[in-house]
Amino acid sequence: MGTELFQPTWKKVAWYAVLTALAVVILFPVYMTFVRAISQPRAYVLAGQPPWPVHPEWDAFSRAFSLGDLGRKFLVSAVVTTVIVAAQLTTSTLAAYAFTFLQFPFRRLLFYVFMATLMLPIEVTLIPNVQTIRSLDWLNSYPGLVAPFLATAFGTFLLRQGFRGIPRDLLDASQLDGFGHLAFLRRVAIPVTRPVVASFAVIAFLSAWNQYTWPRAVVTEGRWETVQIGLKTVTATTAEQNNLGFAAALVVALPILVLLIVLQRQIVRGLTAGAVKG
Amino acid sequence: MSRRTRDALVGYALLVPSAVIFVWFFFYPLVRLFVMGLHQQNRTGTAERYVGWSRFGDVLTGEQFTEGLRISATYVLYTVPLGLVLGVLLAVAANRRLKGIKVFQTIFSSTIASSVAVASVVFFVLLNPQIGYFSSVKFFSLSDPDTALRGVALSSVWQNLGLTFVIVLAGLQAIPDEVDEAATLDGYGPVRRFFRVTLPLISPTLMFLAVVLVIFALQAFAQADILTQGGPVGATETLVFKIFRSQQPIDQGTGSIMALGLFGITLLVSLAQFLLLERRVHYGN
Numbered sequence: 001m002g003t004e005l006f007q008p009t010w011k012k013v014a015w016y017a018v019l020t021a022l023a024v025v026i027l028f029p030v031y032m033t034f035v036r037a038i039s040q041p042r043a044y045v046l047a048g049q050p051p052w053p054v055h056p057e058w059d060a061f062s063r064a065f066s067l068g069d070l071g072r073k074f075l076v077s078a079v080v081t082t083v084i085v086a087a088q089l090t091t092s093t094l095a096a097y098a099f100t101f102l103q104f105p106f107r108r109l110l111f112y113v114f115m116a117t118l119m120l121p122i123e124v125t126l127i128p129n130v131q132t133i134r135s136l137d138w139l140n141s142y143p144g145l146v147a148p149f150l151a152t153a154f155g156t157f158l159l160r161q162g163f164r165g166i167p168r169d170l171l172d173a174s175q176l177d178g179f180g181h182l183a184f185l186r187r188v189a190i191p192v193t194r195p196v197v198a199s200f201a202v203i204a205f206l207s208a209w210n211q212y213t214w215p216r217a218v219v220t221e222g223r224w225e226t227v228q229i230g231l232k233t234v235t236a237t238t239a240e241q242n243n244l245g246f247a248a249a250l251v252v253a254l255p256i257l258v259l260l261i262v263l264q265r266q267i268v269r270g271l272t273a274g275a276v277k278g
Numbered sequence: 279m280s281r282r283t284r285d286a287l288v289g290y291a292l293l294v295p296s297a298v299i300f301v302w303f304f305f306y307p308l309v310r311l312f313v314m315g316l317h318q319q320n321r322t323g324t325a326e327r328y329v330g331w332s333r334f335g336d337v338l339t340g341e342q343f344t345e346g347l348r349i350s351a352t353y354v355l356y357t358v359p360l361g362l363v364l365g366v367l368l369a370v371a372a373n374r375r376l377k378g379i380k381v382f383q384t385i386f387s388s389t390i391a392s393s394v395a396v397a398s399v400v401f402f403v404l405l406n407p408q409i410g411y412f413s414s415v416k417f418f419s420l421s422d423p424d425t426a427l428r429g430v431a432l433s434s435v436w437q438n439l440g441l442t443f444v445i446v447l448a449g450l451q452a453i454p455d456e457v458d459e460a461a462t463l464d465g466y467g468p469v470r471r472f473f474r475v476t477l478p479l480i481s482p483t484l485m486f487l488a489v490v491l492v493i494f495a496l497q498a499f500a501q502a503d504i505l506t507q508g509g510p511v512g513a514t515e516t517l518v519f520k521i522f523r524s525q526q527p528i529d530q531g532t533g534s535i536m537a538l539g540l541f542g543i544t545l546l547v548s549l550a551q552f553l554l555l556e557r558r559v560h561y562g563n
Contacts, residue, residue: 102289128310151299210393212500249399257391
């Protein structure tokens with residue numbers, strides 16, 4: 001009797017211990033980055049690089065903004081991300097609508113051609129694409145940073161999956177009422193699939209904000225660096241100042257962390273789209 | 279105009295915005311890769327001459343490509359199995375009804391907030407040979423060519439942990455409670471239940487994840503760019519790293535062929551993913 005009563009509690013305690021240990025391991029790298037960010041660099045090294053802050057300087061975060069020009073980099077990242085997300089939502093919605101609700105010759109073939117772009121990551125097409133951007137004189141510019149990402153087959157695929165759940169009768173009925181395709185898209189298709197649209201928007205945001213290889217290739221001036229590229233400079237700074245780079249890394253991750261906590265459900269749904277039960 | 283004609287016209291019109299981008303930045307560059315591979319440019323990019331298909335064989339069997347491929351393949355081996363095992367471990371641990379479990383789930387998924395660049399800086403703090411907290415650990419030392427790739431891979435494993443956890447957890451939660459209950463009634467202990475019931479049921483999810491992680495690993499660049507600059511002595515120059523460095527006119531031909539090599543590999547892996555997805559969609563219906 002006693003064991004039956006107590007065992008669940010013991011088990012619970014054991015699980016809490018396991019979960020806490022795992023959480024500590026996962027958070028340790030971030031904790032150490034935080035420690036280095038706020039520690040006075042020279043004093044920290046002299047103290048033998050302990051796992052706790054030495055001479056904490058809390059203004060490291062604000063100095064990262066002034067010294068590392070982080071504010072400008074945030075602006076560039078914000079503009080790039082906003083344009084990419086808005087454009088991808090628009091182009092993907094239109095294409096997905098066509099593939100779901102309209103009949104036209106070569107529809108199937110065109111869908112596969114669209115999906116084929118998923119097999120051409122930017123890493124593969126990097127050299128000719130950078131050349132294109134250079135020949136347009138778009139290096140170090142917003143058009144250069146966003147152009148290849150204004151459309152994505154992933155969004156078309158995801159939204160088409162959502163649109164397919166809408167009964168065709170609804171479209172026929174709305175057309176009998178004299179509504180055109182655009183009205184149906186705005187009043188029925190998008191509102192009904194809002195969760196899918198939201199998940200896609202969140203994923204598009206994450207990948208646009210976190211980009212590295214492309215901006216690294218088309219930006220040569222510090223003014224046009226996104227926050228992610230700005231982080232590379234940490235490796236080039238002297239030991240006296242590298243704490244600012246570590247502070248910057250934490251600040252760069254912060255908006256996404258907030259988003260993750262607030263929009264956890266959308267993010268999880270977006271990330272698991274296709275992974276679990278189609 | 280008949281409704282059929284009008285529908286077709288509207289359909290094409292709606293595809294145009296995406297199609298412009300796809301042609302401009304996906305298919306045209308693919309053609310350009312072949313053209314650039316067939317030609318050798320001079321140092322300034324002002325003149326080029328045709329060198330022919332033989333260079334494709336030379337480059338794809340050459341030292342630079344095979345070495346990059348070896349490093350990228352090793353990177354896959356370092357990151358994918360370990361990432362999957364840790365992801366399953368975290369998901370199994372966090373998939374239970376406990377007070378406050380949401381807090382742990384949020385912490386376990388938190389590395390999703392980290393970009394490749396952020397993860398690389400975070401591991402710079404841990405592994406940098408001069409200032410790293412773990413710089414004296416020989417097993418993943420960034421200053422030794424034999425172990426540097428392990429250190430770089432560690433940052434990827436950590437960064438992808440959140441994504442792997444979230445997807446495996448979703449897979450576990452999709453298993454109906456009755457399945458576990460039935461297995462328990464049949465006298466299965468927790469370990470046997472995990473290997474005989476849970477693991478087979480989430481294996482499609484794990485397959486999907488494996489493909490995604492392989493593709494991530496094949497595209498690895500920022501990690502090496504930030505943590506090691508490809509060193510020491512080129513030990514962490516992944517395939518994409520080598521492609522990235524081949525942007526001078528004189529290197530573009532070789533770089534383009536290496537990029538096509540990467541494309542071929544990505545194609546095989548993506549094809550596997552697409553077939554898996556198709557099958558999954560089929561099951562869903």
